[in-house]
Amino acid sequence: MTALPSLMPPIEYEDATPQVRAVYDDIRATRKTDFINNFWKVLAHDPAMLARTWEKLKAVMAEGALDPLTKELIYVAVSATNGCEYCTYSHTAAARAKGASDAMLMEALAVAAAANETNRLANALRPQVDAAFLPRAGGG
Amino acid sequence: MTALPSLMPPIEYEDATPQVRAVYDDIRATRKTDFINNFWKVLAHDPAMLARTWEKLKAVMAEGALDPLTKELIYVAVSATNGCEYCTYSHTAAARAKGASDAMLMEALAVAAAANETNRLANALRPQVDAAFLPRAGGG
Amino acid sequence: MTALPSLMPPIEYEDATPQVRAVYDDIRATRKTDFINNFWKVLAHDPAMLARTWEKLKAVMAEGALDPLTKELIYVAVSATNGCEYCTYSHTAAARAKGASDAMLMEALAVAAAANETNRLANALRPQVDAAFLPRAGGG
Amino acid sequence: MTALPSLMPPIEYEDATPQVRAVYDDIRATRKTDFINNFWKVLAHDPAMLARTWEKLKAVMAEGALDPLTKELIYVAVSATNGCEYCTYSHTAAARAKGASDAMLMEALAVAAAANETNRLANALRPQVDAAFLPRAGGG
Amino acid sequence: MTALPSLMPPIEYEDATPQVRAVYDDIRATRKTDFINNFWKVLAHDPAMLARTWEKLKAVMAEGALDPLTKELIYVAVSATNGCEYCTYSHTAAARAKGASDAMLMEALAVAAAANETNRLANALRPQVDAAFLPRAGGG
Amino acid sequence: MTALPSLMPPIEYEDATPQVRAVYDDIRATRKTDFINNFWKVLAHDPAMLARTWEKLKAVMAEGALDPLTKELIYVAVSATNGCEYCTYSHTAAARAKGASDAMLMEALAVAAAANETNRLANALRPQVDAAFLPRAGGG
Numbered sequence: 099m100t101a102l103p104s105l106m107p108p109i110e111y112e113d114a115t116p117q118v119r120a121v122y123d124d125i126r127a128t129r130k131t132d133f134i135n136n137f138w139k140v141l142a143h144d145p146a147m148l149a150r151t152w153e154k155l156k157a158v159m160a161e162g163a164l165d166p167l168t169k170e171l172i173y174v175a176v177s178a179t180n181g182c183e184y185c186t187y188s189h190t191a192a193a194r195a196k197g198a199s200d201a202m203l204m205e206a207l208a209v210a211a212a213a214n215e216t217n218r219l220a221n222a223l224r225p226q227v228d229a230a231f232l233p234r235a236g237g238g
Numbered sequence: 239m240t241a242l243p244s245l246m247p248p249i250e251y252e253d254a255t256p257q258v259r260a261v262y263d264d265i266r267a268t269r270k271t272d273f274i275n276n277f278w279k280v281l282a283h284d285p286a287m288l289a290r291t292w293e294k295l296k297a298v299m300a301e302g303a304l305d306p307l308t309k310e311l312i313y314v315a316v317s318a319t320n321g322c323e324y325c326t327y328s329h330t331a332a333a334r335a336k337g338a339s340d341a342m343l344m345e346a347l348a349v350a351a352a353a354n355e356t357n358r359l360a361n362a363l364r365p366q367v368d369a370a371f372l373p374r375a376g377g378g
Numbered sequence: 379m380t381a382l383p384s385l386m387p388p389i390e391y392e393d394a395t396p397q398v399r400a401v402y403d404d405i406r407a408t409r410k411t412d413f414i415n416n417f418w419k420v421l422a423h424d425p426a427m428l429a430r431t432w433e434k435l436k437a438v439m440a441e442g443a444l445d446p447l448t449k450e451l452i453y454v455a456v457s458a459t460n461g462c463e464y465c466t467y468s469h470t471a472a473a474r475a476k477g478a479s480d481a482m483l484m485e486a487l488a489v490a491a492a493a494n495e496t497n498r499l500a501n502a503l504r505p506q507v508d509a510a511f512l513p514r515a516g517g518g
Numbered sequence: 519m520t521a522l523p524s525l526m527p528p529i530e531y532e533d534a535t536p537q538v539r540a541v542y543d544d545i546r547a548t549r550k551t552d553f554i555n556n557f558w559k560v561l562a563h564d565p566a567m568l569a570r571t572w573e574k575l576k577a578v579m580a581e582g583a584l585d586p587l588t589k590e591l592i593y594v595a596v597s598a599t600n601g602c603e604y605c606t607y608s609h610t611a612a613a614r615a616k617g618a619s620d621a622m623l624m625e626a627l628a629v630a631a632a633a634n635e636t637n638r639l640a641n642a643l644r645p646q647v648d649a650a651f652l653p654r655a656g657g658g
Numbered sequence: 659m660t661a662l663p664s665l666m667p668p669i670e671y672e673d674a675t676p677q678v679r680a681v682y683d684d685i686r687a688t689r690k691t692d693f694i695n696n697f698w699k700v701l702a703h704d705p706a707m708l709a710r711t712w713e714k715l716k717a718v719m720a721e722g723a724l725d726p727l728t729k730e731l732i733y734v735a736v737s738a739t740n741g742c743e744y745c746t747y748s749h750t751a752a753a754r755a756k757g758a759s760d761a762m763l764m765e766a767l768a769v770a771a772a773a774n775e776t777n778r779l780a781n782a783l784r785p786q787v788d789a790a791f792l793p794r795a796g797g798g
Numbered sequence: 799m800t801a802l803p804s805l806m807p808p809i810e811y812e813d814a815t816p817q818v819r820a821v822y823d824d825i826r827a828t829r830k831t832d833f834i835n836n837f838w839k840v841l842a843h844d845p846a847m848l849a850r851t852w853e854k855l856k857a858v859m860a861e862g863a864l865d866p867l868t869k870e871l872i873y874v875a876v877s878a879t880n881g882c883e884y885c886t887y888s889h890t891a892a893a894r895a896k897g898a899s900d901a902m903l904m905e906a907l908a909v910a911a912a913a914n915e916t917n918r919l920a921n922a923l924r925p926q927v928d929a930a931f932l933p934r935a936g937g938g
Contacts, residue, residue, distance in 0.1 A: 101382075102792065102887065103366075103792055104364050104793070105363050105887065133370060135370070136366055136368050137363075141359065143904055144901070144908065146717065147908050151355075151356065151359070155352060157710065159352075162341070163345050164346060169346075172311060172315045172346055172353070173349055175312045175316055176354060177357055178638045178641045178642035179316050179638055180357045181461045182360050183367070184360040184361075186642055188368070188371050190373075191370070200386070201303035202304055204303075204423055204424035204427060205302050206309075206312055207643070209298055209316075210312060210638055210642070211636070211638045211639045211642075212295060212313075213312070213313045213320075213329075214316060214634040214635050214637070214638045215632065215634055215635035216291065216295070217325050217634070218598045218599055218627070218630055218631045218634045219598075220323075220325050221601045221606065222245065223244060223245050223280040223627070224244050224606065225244045225248065225276035225280045226244055226276055227324055228273075230273060230331070231330075233664070233666070241662075242507055242512065242521075243513055244513070246624075283620055284621070284628065287628050294434065297426065297430065314922065318922035319921075320601060321601045321917075321921045323662075326921065330922075344666075344704035347918070350918055351918045354915050355914055356911070357914070358878045358910055359907060359911045361881045364887075367382055373384070373385055381647075383644075384644050384645045385643050388645065388646075413650060415648045415650070416648050417639070417643075420643040431635075435632060442625050443624075448588050449625070449626075449629045451588070452595045454782065455592045455595060455596055456595055456629075456630050457637055457782075458781045459599050459778055460633075460637045460641075461778075461781045461882060462638075463647070463784075464640040464641075464647055467651040467652065467805065468648070470653075470782075471651040484806075484844040484847060487778070487782045487783070488844065489578055489584075489596075490592060491775040492574060493596035493597055493600075494596060494600065495772065496571065496771070497741075498602075498771045499767060500603075500604040501602055501604075502737075502738035502746055502750075502771075503526050503767070504522060504523075504743075504747075505528065505557050506523075506524055506556055507608070522661075522927055523932055525747065525933055526760070526933070527933070570854055647802055653803055653806070661926055661927075664923060664924050664926055665922065665923050666923050668925065695925075696926055701919065714912060718908045718909055719909070722905050723899060723901035723905050724902055724906060728871070729906075731868070732872055732906055733909055733913045735872045735875060736910050736913035740879065740914065742921055744920040745917050747927045747931040748927070748928070749913075761862070762863040762864055764863075765858075765864045765869070766869075766872055769858055769864075769876075772854060772855060772858045773872070773877055773880075774876060774880065777877055777885050780884040780885050781880075781882055781884075783806050783841070784805045784884075785835075786801055787801075787836075787884055787887045787888070788836050788888070790835070791835070791888050
């Protein structure tokens, strides 16, 4: 496969500073794999951004009120909306690794696609927000 | 509340053609409520588009491989990504009606926001898609 | 030409279910060609979505108050705005097949590009919507 | 109508410099109206940007290989895609002034909305661009 | 000024948990003001997200290889591109507080707007990336 | 490197009309290089658009209240936000040519990415714009 080269070259583990290696090590431990994907290797040009971004992702994608698979499907839906090539490949793979079936992926995309359609109809026709949709005083 | 008027005025039930009323009736029956929100009332200026869009939404948002609440959270995430005001109000309300707690909504937004952030880092740094993320021959 | 593989493999006619073949047949009959493009072949992983999307597109792109060529040029303009690679190639080809000249395509792009520019100036400077632009009571 | 104030206040004709007045005069002459809408009045804080943007718009929106109404419909479609409030009001009004009927506007929006939907399906599923869609050597 | 209510109500200092107050206190200390803007008060519904987001922003917007004003202008440009109403108001105010003149703001917007224009021409016409623009092996 | 062909073929100097050559000559003189990048060569299919776009870019990117490097960093940030492949390669190269270090580029991207994140949180939670952020009467 030939493709345009990355705008910042990936930094491999053996070429990384101790600060970067610590993040790589935590990615490996958290994900239970030796594999570090290229996204992190290019972010490593700014070790503070690498650490911050990884810490944020680890917290955001963890089990919480929503399960990790639901979160991956939201990630895929947003990445498709933004047209990010790398992200659609990496997060579709992550969703599959977390148990997404073809049917689940196709349904998530159908929702994302439908939202993109009706978002534009609403943006163009500018219906007034119905009073029933407004949050009540004192709560969301 | 004062706001800019809708670019197409809403068509109320009593002013609607039989074709439009049939869609309104199905919205009410499906959602088990008398309430028709303004989005459908402005779409009613093109009865074929109204019918098509409602049929699509009904199918896409129904229980399937994913449950309706998961689908609403994806809808909210995409609407926030696109910045659609009407859609964020209406689908946040729909998500709450389907059982979303504050914590679930906040987590869905955290994922959507993080995706918007990393999408741009990937778009800018252009890491090559790792071979491990490519779908295997013969399947997704 | 080497490129990243599709995230869902295309489903060819001979491997398709009767439900999918019926859509493929209608695409061929409507477009008066044997050619089925890859977009439909990947959508075929969800036969209901395939059928729904094709029915919608066939209705939306048909002759109506606007002619099919005008509609294709709008499609190209939106696809360029969203940066969808597949869509810019397929709908530019469709526009040419419907009679678009180089000059028509370049003018449509010039409008789309100018809209993207002034949209951001308006988004940033937030001029108040002039009263003259508001729809009159009782009609759009 | 109450709304947030513009981030730059509009500059009225009587407060404008001769350079800005010259652009206002040309807008009035070209459009055969005394009305100057707020977009130009806020751009007037940078007279060179005002002049450049007006000259560009005048050229881009003029009769050419496409007629001015087709161009306004493309403008509305892009503005809805981007979610620009001011632009959807101003260019919907402009489209009506150039002869757009309700049916024409609704069809243009249906195309824009459908494009936003299929753009995301293509972005997510990444079908390979069909060879039939590639431009031939030596021409577009 | 009347406007739609926030989808999550702001949490005031006196109603906040100690964890949230600690972030509010740091915002006040860092910015040398008692003022906490509504963005943080709605994020406070998820104290971990509040803390994470504030820590990230504080680090990203600090003096570094770029000065804080340059960073605010980039923030305004991206917010205008995305059409985020709250963000254009808040970051335009922040840019002014850091010394941005009218001329600097108008120039930053002119660049952002031009980028939005040429981005779409490039997205539509798909020129091949020139070899001269590719990063050299071994470095960005 | 193999890639999809441009949707309009580049027009080389020797095949260009005098009107197009005049623009190419000005690009070379302004940039002090013989190199004309592919963006301009595909725009050349519409000589008036080529001339208009080049004149605009030359004016917008020139030294003014902001220096040319700051402007390139804004350009890169917007291009990453929009996901424009050609533009991220060409403007990252331009930023480096104007003196951007790796650290400056990474910081600009960190700001752009953070803005994309908080833009979506604001779009979703809809905090009211604080009175403190509103421009005062009589000035921006």
